Amino acid sequence: MTKQVVVLGAGMVGVSVAWHLLKRGYAVTLIDRVPPGQETSFGNAGIIQREAVRPYAFPRDLTTLLRVLPNRAVDIRYRPSSVIRAARALLQYWHYSSDKHYRKLVPEYAALIMQSLDTHDEMIRSAGAEALIRKAGYLKLFRTQKALDEELTKTASDSALFGVEFDVLNRQQLAQREPSLSPSIVGAIHWKQPWTVTDPGALVEAYAADVKCKGGAIKHASLTGLTRQGSGWLIQTTKESLHADQVVMAMGPWSSYWLDQLGIQVPLFAKRGYHMHYACNKKVPLNHWLMDAEIGYLLAPMRAGVRLTTGAELTAVDAPVNESQLNAAEQVARSLYPLGERLDASPWKGGRPCLPDMKPMIGPAPDQKGLWLACGHGHQGFTLGPVTGKLLGQMIDEEHTDIDMHPYRVDRF
Numbered sequence: 001m002t003k004q005v006v007v008l009g010a011g012m013v014g015v016s017v018a019w020h021l022l023k024r025g026y027a028v029t030l031i032d033r034v035p036p037g038q039e040t041s042f043g044n045a046g047i048i049q050r051e052a053v054r055p056y057a058f059p060r061d062l063t064t065l066l067r068v069l070p071n072r073a074v075d076i077r078y079r080p081s082s083v084i085r086a087a088r089a090l091l092q093y094w095h096y097s098s099d100k101h102y103r104k105l106v107p108e109y110a111a112l113i114m115q116s117l118d119t120h121d122e123m124i125r126s127a128g129a130e131a132l133i134r135k136a137g138y139l140k141l142f143r144t145q146k147a148l149d150e151e152l153t154k155t156a157s158d159s160a161l162f163g164v165e166f167d168v169l170n171r172q173q174l175a176q177r178e179p180s181l182s183p184s185i186v187g188a189i190h191w192k193q194p195w196t197v198t199d200p201g202a203l204v205e206a207y208a209a210d211v212k213c214k215g216g217a218i219k220h221a222s223l224t225g226l227t228r229q230g231s232g233w234l235i236q237t238t239k240e241s242l243h244a245d246q247v248v249m250a251m252g253p254w255s256s257y258w259l260d261q262l263g264i265q266v267p268l269f270a271k272r273g274y275h276m277h278y279a280c281n282k283k284v285p286l287n288h289w290l291m292d293a294e295i296g297y298l299l300a301p302m303r304a305g306v307r308l309t310t311g312a313e314l315t316a317v318d319a320p321v322n323e324s325q326l327n328a329a330e331q332v333a334r335s336l337y338p339l340g341e342r343l344d345a346s347p348w349k350g351g352r353p354c355l356p357d358m359k360p361m362i363g364p365a366p367d368q369k370g371l372w373l374a375c376g377h378g379h380q381g382f383t384l385g386p387v388t389g390k391l392l393g394q395m396i397d398e399e400h401t402d403i404d405m406h407p408y409r410v411d412r413f
Contacts, residue, residue, distance in 0.1 A: 003027065006235050008223060008258075010036040011214055012021070012385035013374050014250035015207045019123060020389035021248075022214040024397060029244070030211060031237060033222040037204025040252055040350040041382055043275050045298045045309040046200040047138055047289060049383045050117050050193035053110035053162045054154070055358035056312075056379055057097035057316065058090070076294020076327045082315045089188035089267035090314075091355030092413070095293045101357075109359055110162045112384050115402070117195065117388035129206040132199055134155040137192045138289035139178070141185045141336075145300050147294050148187050155189065164291060165192040169238040180284035182336045199303045200382060202285035223251075226258055233370055246370040253351040255375040264365055267413055271312035272319070272349035274326045277305035279340025292336060297329040299336075305343045308333055312379075317351040355413075362388055362408040364394055372396060373410050 003026050007018045010032035030036070035100040059065055059076075068076045083090065096105065104343040124130060142148035148168075158164040166192040174181065174188045183356060187302030189316045196202050224246065235242045249255050280286060284303040296311035310329050311323070326347050332340060355361065365371040372387050372395070394401045 003231075003246065004244040005029070005246045005248065005277070006031060006233070006242055007248045007250055008032075008226075008235075009250035009252060009255075009375075010034075010208065011039055011041040011250070012037070012204050012207075012254055012382050013377060013388055014248070015204055015211060016123065016385035016389035017248050017250055017374050017392055018211050018216055018389075019126075019207060019214070019386075020393040021396070022211060022216050024393050025160070028216040029212070029242060030208070030216060030218045031221060031223065031235070032304075033220065035205070035220060036208035036218065037201040040352060041204045041349045041385075042201035043273065043309070043350040044382045045289070046197040046300055046302060046307070047383070048116055048120050048195040049380060050113065050195075050300070051158070051164050051166070051191040052380060052383065053113050053158050053164060054106055055109050055304050057102055057358070058093045060094065060097055062340070064109055072328070073296070074325065075396045076314075077312075077322075078314040079316075079319060079322075082319065083227070085316070086269040086314070089269045089356050090244045092267055093354075093358075096357040105357055105359060105407070111403045112360075112387055114162060115192065115387040115390075116383045117389050120195070123207055123210070123386050124203075127206040127210040129203055130202050132206070134196045134198065136196070137190055137194050137246055138196060138291065139174070140189045140191065140291045141181075142187055143172075143292075144295045145185055145186050148189070148407065151189060151293070166190060167192060176336075177289055178290070180281070180286075180337055181290075186337070194246050196300065196302075202303075223258065226261065229367070230322045231370075246372065247373045248392065250363070252354040252373040252375060252381065255353065255373070259365070259373075262365070262368060263369070264368070264410070266361065266376070266410070267356050269354050270315065271354050271378070272315050272317075272351050273312065274310045274321075274323075274347045274349050276308050276330065276347050277302070277343040278308065278324055279343060280306050281340055284338060286337060287345050290337070291410075292332065295329070295332050296331060299333060306337075306339060307376045308339075312352070321347060323347055323351055352377075352379055353383070358413070359408055360384065360388065360393055362407055362412055366411045
């Protein structure tokens, strides 16, 4: 008898989980209040980041803390009320970001990142989504030689330990690739392995369409209840009630609310990001995805225009839009590259679901048989969705997993 699985959340992670479970012969229903790929997965920078073997740590050096504290930095902003509400999780985040703990967790994080291209490739081919993908890497720009040298020290280690591939570009070499950039940039690292996506939301939509082609059901409804019923689960939505043998929670930053209803406390907090599209300057088109490393934003030549993606804002997932961080990033970006006019009526916003030790939760929920978690991917849900789906499928079928899953267990906090 085919087992029924309901996957809650139709972002990159949830769609990828559904895809892999269908491949394993499960009857899968995917549920979200919006169409696939229209929340956080829609608005990211569109990079499958094979180079990102080091997660974003909490700043612990005094120089960075003093820079961030006035709340005017481009890369990090915060709302005091949200910091107070998330104080315990943020204190844990600070704790895990110490050199001692960070050195231990980097290989665990990298183990997931190193599988990102292969697992995306399988889904891209199946979905026929090759036209959305560019395989030319991206450029990380530096304004001072000191910052570039510090990055290269880490990069050399990452290359030896995790197979990260890169080139170093001086100012003249960079100018050959991007002639329109400001001369304030002293050099760049060309990350060679990452793939870029010209429309991130469309990639998730293509994966979701493949889910339907493989026999999966996709339902647009809001979750209103999740309870154990006998040996299975009752899932109540605004449109209907469903029964399933197993449930996968992949609702990103909204997962913590529903887990709390089941008595599962997780220190999940949100880092918000914003984006805006701009007209491309036809005389000097943008050729590459560009990260302005020391300022903290990214420019990407996408289908909808040049997308500017901001750094992180520590705030509640339902907080109103605050354009100050985007405006500050835009001001700096215009001095780097001649952006055209704004193309969107208002900024897009989305919440990155983060955990204090910077690793996702992938595995069974404690004391809740048949409930599986796939959330907390922080900045890399878009990159790690397919590998999460593959590994969770192996766990559900009680197979030997490709990597040790102990570091991602749900009850580790």
